[in-house]
Amino acid sequence: MSEGDKIIVHWLNYSRSQRIVWLLEELGVPFELKVYKRDKEFRAPKELEKIHPLGKSPVIEIIKANGEREIIAETGHIFQYLLQNYDHKHTLVPEDPREQREVDYFLHYSEGTLQPNLVTLLVHSFAKKRAPFGTRFLMGLLVKGIDDQYYFPETKKNLDFLEGILSKQNKAGSKYFVGKKLTGADIILSFPILTNIFSNKDTARSIGFADIDKMWPNLSAWSKNIDNEPNFIKANELVAQYETTKPNI
Ligand SMILES: N[C@@H](CCC(=O)N[C@@H](CS)C(=O)NCC(=O)O)C(=O)O
Structure with a gap:
């Protein structure tokens, strides 16, 4: 480069x-x-x-x-x-090699483990809405069976896992996922946690999660902090002109 x-x-x-x-x-x-x-x-x-x-x-x-x-x-x-x-000046990359590895973990974990569960729950919620007339009830039962058995508990387990990490981080005086500053871990996790769930409570409800602020208070507080990060706001402002109509999904 x-x-x-x-x-x-x-x-x-x-x-x-x-x-x-x-x-x-x-x-x-x-x-x-x-x-x-x-x-x-x-x-x-x-x-x-x-x-x-x-x-x-x-x-x-x-x-x-x-x-x-x-x-x-x-x-x-x-x-x-x-x-x-x-990032040679370590704006985001931690100095500590162990923290660097933690960030790397989240860079793989976010798309490799967490996101596929959320995407499947979302696709299943479309399937229920979009099933051909007369098959909706049956489709609802089918996807509910699969979600209750696998995707819902897996997603909950993951969100509980992330909640536990933030709880420990908070006790150590940090509001971020790794170390004491914003890192790539927070940025990559912003999509599944904040965009998909905490900024999108209707969708969260439709995929089976009600009362998320009570279920995961640390994730809720983290989402609010991320929402106020100056460069997160700046990046959203940059694209706001292309995201004016709420997608009908
Ligand atoms: N694992 C890939 C996933 C990429 C992906 O699925 N992107 C979605 C956007 S959220 C997409 O392009 N969807 C459009 C489509 O599939 O038609 C990554 O992390 O970049």
């Missing part, structure tokens, strides 16, 4: 790609935002497949000073790349 590198963020509205915008704002690294808008079915437009065959967002494109071009996909991988190459 060099000063002359240009970073393009292939960003999809209402998506987990917003964390990359926040991360770059936090690191003070200039970037270009290439906006893709979801279609009526809440899917990404086909053009994203021209950037990466899976057609998902986020993807970042690095154009080196010598003209070489590199495409980097997967949120955790993008985080690792940007933190390794653009």
